[in-house]
Amino acid sequence: MTELTGSDVLAEHSEIIRAALKRESAKLFAPQESKTERGLRRFSVRETAEHLKINYNSMRHYLKSVDGIPEGILESGNRRTFSAEEINAIQETLYKAGKIPLNLYPRxxxxxxxxxxxxxxxxxxxxxxxxxxxxxxxxxxxxxxxxxxxxxxxxxxxxxxxxxxxxxxxxxxxxxxxxxxxxxxxxxxxxxxxxxxxxxxxxxxxxxxxxxxxxxxxxxxxxxxxxxxxxxxxxxxxxxxxxxxxxxxxxxxxxxxxxxxxxxxxxxxxxxxxxxxxxxxxxxxxxxxxxxxxxxxxxxxxxxxxxxxxxxxxxxxxxxxxxxxxxxxxxxxxxxxxxxxxxxxxxxxxxxxxxxxxxxxxxxxxxxxxxxxxxxxxxxxxxxxxxxxxxxxxxxxxxxx
Ligand SMILES: Nc1ncnc2c1ncn2[C@@H]1O[C@H](COP(=O)(O)OP(=O)(O)OP(=O)(O)O)[C@@H](O)[C@H]1O
Ligand SMILES: [Mg+2]
CATH class of the missing domain: 3.40.50.300 (P-loop containing nucleotide triphosphate hydrolases)
Known part of the structure; x- marks a missing residue:
């Protein structure tokens, strides 16, 4: 039997794991499951208001009254939800409309x-x-x-x-x-x-x-x-x-x-x-x-x-x-x-x-x-x-x- 040196063994195991990860990643992160596809979860109006540090009632008012503000999706139970992208767009719209002061605007x-x-x-x-x-x-x-x-x-x-x-x-x-x-x-x-x-x-x-x-x-x-x-x-x-x-x-x-x-x-x-x-x-x-x-x-x-x-x-x-x-x-x-x-x-x-x-x-x-x-x-x-x-x-x- 050929004796392997320690480095050979570790290199071989590393190669096995690398190949397995490559092979399995197709399964583990199948297109519909990949994070890039799935993204973050959706957020409620309350959470959106909280992320943007806007009072909840003001946020509800803005969502009804400010032109061009994203509407999100109306889900079951009449719950409106927003994606992270939509929350960013709400922030931009409100900042441009003068509803967010500079000390709450994180740019x-x-x-x-x-x-x-x-x-x-x-x-x-x-x-x-x-x-x-x-x-x-x-x-x-x-x-x-x-x-x-x-x-x-x-x-x-x-x-x-x-x-x-x-x-x-x-x-x-x-x-x-x-x-x-x-x-x-x-x-x-x-x-x-x-x-x-x-x-x-x-x-x-x-x-x-x-x-x-x-x-x-x-x-x-x-x-x-x-x-x-x-x-x-x-x-x-x-x-x-x-x-x-x-x-x-x-x-x-x-x-x-x-x-x-x-x-x-x-x-x-x-x-x-x-x-x-x-x-x-x-x-x-x-x-x-x-x-x-x-x-x-x-x-x-x-x-x-x-x-x-x-x-x-x-x-x-x-x-x-x-x-x-x-x-x-x-x-x-x-x-x-x-x-x-x-x-x-x-x-x-x-x-x-x-x-x-x-x-x-x-x-x-x-x-x-x-x-x-x-x-x-x-x-x-x-x-x-x-x-x-x-x-x-x-x-x-x-x-x-
Ligand atoms: N607040 C927490 N509650 C429970 N588990 C935690 C918490 N923070 C980290 N962990 C877990 O502790 C482990 C070590 O955390 P993490 O990898 O962030 O540490 P690290 O300092 O980056 O480690 P390393 O020094 O190896 O880079 C991970 O399994 C992580 O999920
Ligand atoms: Mg670390």
Whole structure:
């Protein structure tokens, strides 16, 4: 019998899984089931009013009286529902008709900076991807134009948004960052099933970027763009089209992570309430501080508009988590978002199907479970919105707990 080396075995298994995914994806994501076809669920008038931060009675009045406003679909029980696209169109119509003031209109104006937020913690499994995907979806429903950049070779965020370079051959962030024949950022952007969300997908070959960067660095080869500027330079060509750009990062330090933090002007740090998480956070912040000081040496006056912590997967019924949560709140003060990202079985279930909450049909879940996590994610996104609006010099509308 021929003996296989470890690398042969792993390569063989990788090939088996890749081929199976390719084969099965036709079944798993059959045309009528593909997210791109199915899109998000439809939303009631009350939910539409809530997404657009318009009083429910005013919304009902506008729907009857404002010219050109989408009518949605009248469903059984005389319930009117709207798609995400229709909600965006309602917002545009009402803004143009002067019914939505600027501080409730989530589009940057001429000269406003795009909020570039790195969702960042070196600890694995603290809900970085879940935070990024769900916050992005709620912000997009509010009307923000969002670009997601997945620099994690695991590419979970890209999986959630149904863009799979490793299986379907789309370009990924690696194709933009690679040293030989890179492509333009605009060529790597894919639309998603959420109308206001585009994504630059992650892929396994982001690990190549790490090798290439260290090889280039060691050989002292002259590069027109230093590695730490590669992401920020690439974004510069597209950022005008977006109000918010969010990075989902891997749970390890890498050149790509530093380049993403360099390209960002804000940070969101998810933390779970475990003792090991807090010890890890202390180490991570120390390393983060050293990394930032290296960045600051390269760019004088590099500033972040906000750095906020978010307590994630938080279970208030667990006394030890409650204790750690209170400790973090008293130590970090207003740097910790007022709203904690609660542990929810709705998301564990959604996670299995790689879905964001707004894709899930609420009737499939216990009503109270759905409402609790829906309101929770809405409040977190509202707090992010406050921070973004502040950077645009607009009086924010308060959200959150
Ligand atoms: N609030 C929540 N309630 C319940 N389950 C959650 C919650 N947030 C995340 N999860 C689950 O926890 C797991 C890890 O979450 P996620 O992938 O978002 O973490 P991550 O920090 O991105 O991980 P990694 O470090 O591997 O990138 C997933 O299975 C996800 O579905
Ligand atoms: Mg992740």
């Amino acid at each position: 940057k104006a001429e000269g406003d900076q795009t909020s570039i937020i790195a969702c960042y913690n070196l600890k694995g499994g603290v809900a970085k991807s879940s935070t990024t995907s769900n916050c992005a979806t709620f912000l997009a429903m509010r009307g923000f134009r969002v670009l997601l950049v997945d620099i994690d070779p695991q590419a979970s965020l890209s999986d959630i948004f149904d863009v799979r370079p490793d299986i379907e051959g789309f370009p990924s962030i690696y194709d933009v960052l690679k040293y030989d024949d890179p492509i333009q950022m605009s060529e790597a952007i894919s639309g998603t099933y959420v109308p206001n969300i585009d994504i630059v997908a992650g892929s396994l070959n982001m690990t190549e970027f790490e090798f290439e960067t260290s090889a280039t660095y060691m050989s002292g080869q002259h590069q027109s763009t230093p590695w730490h500027r590669k992401i920020s330079n690439a974004l510069r060509t597209v950022e005008d089209h977006y109000d918010v750009i969010m990075f989902d990062t891997p749970p390890h330090m890498s050149f790509a992570v530093i380049a993403a933090v360099f390209a960002s002007n804000a940070m969101l740090i998810p933390v779970s309430a475990g003792m090991l998480d807090i010890v890890g956070l202390e180490k991570f912040l120390n390393l983060g501080s050293n990394t930032l000081s290296v960045i600051e040496e390269h760019e004088e006056g590099k500033k972040y508009n906000f750095v906020r912590y978010l307590l994630t997967r938080y279970n208030k019924n667990d006394p030890s988590q409650l204790q750690i949560g209170s400790f973090l709140r008293s130590e970090l003060g207003s740097n910790l978002l007022r709203t904690d990202f609660l542990h929810s079985t709705a998301l564990t279930d959604a996670g299995i199907g790689m879905q964001t909450l707004l894709e899930v049909d609420p009737s499939k879940l216990n009503r109270r479970t759905y409402e609790r996590i829906y309101e929770n994610l809405r409040d977190i996104a509202d707090e992010l919105e406050e921070e973004i609006m502040k950077t645009w010099g607009r009086e924010p509308v308060k959200g959150g707990a």
